[in-house]
Amino acid sequence: MIHNRTGKKAANCVTPCPMTHSLTLRRPDDWHLHLRDGAMLSGVLPETARHFARAIIMPNLVPPVVTGAQAAAYRDRILAALPDGMAFEPLMTLYLTEDTDPADVAAAHASGLVKAVKLYPAGATTNSASGVSDFDKVRGVLEKMADIGLPLCVHGEVTDPAVDIFDREAVFIDRVLDPVRRATPGLRVVMEHITTADGVAYVQAHDRDLGATITTHHLIINRNHILVGGIKPHYYCLPVAKRETHRLALRAAATSGDKRFFLGTDSAPHTDPNKESACGCAGCFTATNTMSILAHVFEDEGALDRLEGFTSLNGPAFYRLPANAATITLTKGDAVAYPAKIHTGDGDVTVFDPGFALHWQVLPG
Numbered sequence: 001m002i003h004n005r006t007g008k009k010a011a012n013c014v015t016p017c018p019m020t021h022s023l024t025l026r027r028p029d030d031w032h033l034h035l036r037d038g039a040m041l042s043g044v045l046p047e048t049a050r051h052f053a054r055a056i057i058m059p060n061l062v063p064p065v066v067t068g069a070q071a072a073a074y075r076d077r078i079l080a081a082l083p084d085g086m087a088f089e090p091l092m093t094l095y096l097t098e099d100t101d102p103a104d105v106a107a108a109h110a111s112g113l114v115k116a117v118k119l120y121p122a123g124a125t126t127n128s129a130s131g132v133s134d135f136d137k138v139r140g141v142l143e144k145m146a147d148i149g150l151p152l153c154v155h156g157e158v159t160d161p162a163v164d165i166f167d168r169e170a171v172f173i174d175r176v177l178d179p180v181r182r183a184t185p186g187l188r189v190v191m192e193h194i195t196t197a198d199g200v201a202y203v204q205a206h207d208r209d210l211g212a213t214i215t216t217h218h219l220i221i222n223r224n225h226i227l228v229g230g231i232k233p234h235y236y237c238l239p240v241a242k243r244e245t246h247r248l249a250l251r252a253a254a255t256s257g258d259k260r261f262f263l264g265t266d267s268a269p270h271t272d273p274n275k276e277s278a279c280g281c282a283g284c285f286t287a288t289n290t291m292s293i294l295a296h297v298f299e300d301e302g303a304l305d306r307l308e309g310f311t312s313l314n315g316p317a318f319y320r321l322p323a324n325a326a327t328i329t330l331t332k333g334d335a336v337a338y339p340a341k342i343h344t345g346d347g348d349v350t351v352f353d354p355g356f357a358l359h360w361q362v363l364p365g
Contacts, residue, residue: 021332023295023304023360027324028311030055030290032153032192032213032264034283035078035090037061042081043344044269047287049088051362053324056153056264057090059118064095064130068108075113087326091115091319093153097130098137102144109150115319116151116190117141121159121176131155135180146186151319153190156199157239166223169239170198177202181210190318193218193266195239197249203260204253211318213264214254217284219297220354222247233275234350237268238282254310255303262314265290271347286352289338293352295330295360329363336361 033048033055035041048055057078059065065074071092078090093116094105100117108114119138120131132138145152157168158175181187191199191212203212217237222244226235235241253261267290268283275281286293291311298307316323335357341348 022329023307023331024327024329025308026312027051027053027326027328028263028291029053029315029324030265030267030287031190031262031315031319032056032058032215032266033287034058034060034266034268036269037074037077039345040269040271040349041078043342043346044267044285044287044349045078045081045088046083046086047342048267049082049086051291051328052287053087053326054089054091054321056116057092059093059095060120064097065093066095066097066100066130068094068104068111068113071108071114093118095120095130096132096138096141096152098132098134100138100141102141105141105150106144106148109148114150115321116153117145118153118155120155121157121172135176139183142180142184142187146184146188149186149188149320151188151190153192155239156191156194165240166242169194169196173198173202188318190264192264193239194250195242196246200249200253204258207260211260211262211314212253213266213315214250214261215264215266215284216286216290216293217241217266217352218247219251219254220247220293225355233277233280234352235284236275236280236282237266237284240282251297251301255298255301255306257303257306257309259309259314259317261310262318263290263294263311264315269342269344269349271344272341272350273347275350284352285342285349288342288351289336289354289358291328291330291362292336292338292358292360293354295332296354296356296358299360326365328365330360331363332359333361335359 030052096119122131122133156172158172188209193215194212221241223241265286267287269285270281298304
């Protein structure tokens, strides 16, 4: 709901109008989040829990979360790290390996613990060495998931060294994703952190059993932001940002109102020394200022009335969960102050800088 500066609903103001200064949304969820473990977990968890009610938690720890028992233990560590007074529900996932037991997956899902299984092609990104190389070896798991309606979250990149890094998503769709979906009717798939017009078009061409998350940072940066004027390690992520034409396709999809697209920040904390090194880690940490950035983007696109769908409604609908009853309110005013770094027991983590001032702020709740 959009309000004017007096706090009343703006009459006949379906799209943002000049007087818009307040916006109330169902409390959002993050459908792709890295929390790590230990001291890092304790340091970054409040940044998500401050605004988000739930999040799909990535299982690529070392060692990875591959069984229901490991997922339960990780959930307990997350809840133990949650500061008093904060309400947050971690939605757990399992890391798909070539040795994953279909019966364990089904039991973890039936218990209500596990909401998805994560597919990492081996070597595609951070802590993905245990991922899948031979897709025939996971066919039984995928068929069981199709039977029980458990979504498969896909990191959509091939790891063939002959394929250029900027082409890996498009090639993955043709070589891996489409054949897997055709071979496994009924398998529900989330294409995570899509970065290309190809990914957008593939989702738009299929109206069943397919959704896609879009990150905050891929709506803001293209590959020039990483490389022009010096290497920017805090903009380096995987999948890597692509050409400007792809960024614009993502913005159009996110702000379109299409229910197949929803927010998955892929907020990924790494300490500054691990980012600012000769072989820097991939990941942008956006948990702190995502809602402010998204309000800016959606206002720019004349789509503030669609922000709630993208952040709060479309994801729960795909995962067959209720939308949150609680709400948050954003107000627009002077430039928003947010920390440049989050201090954790493992070291400092730099917060994503969109490169412009933010003026939408989430009110304390």
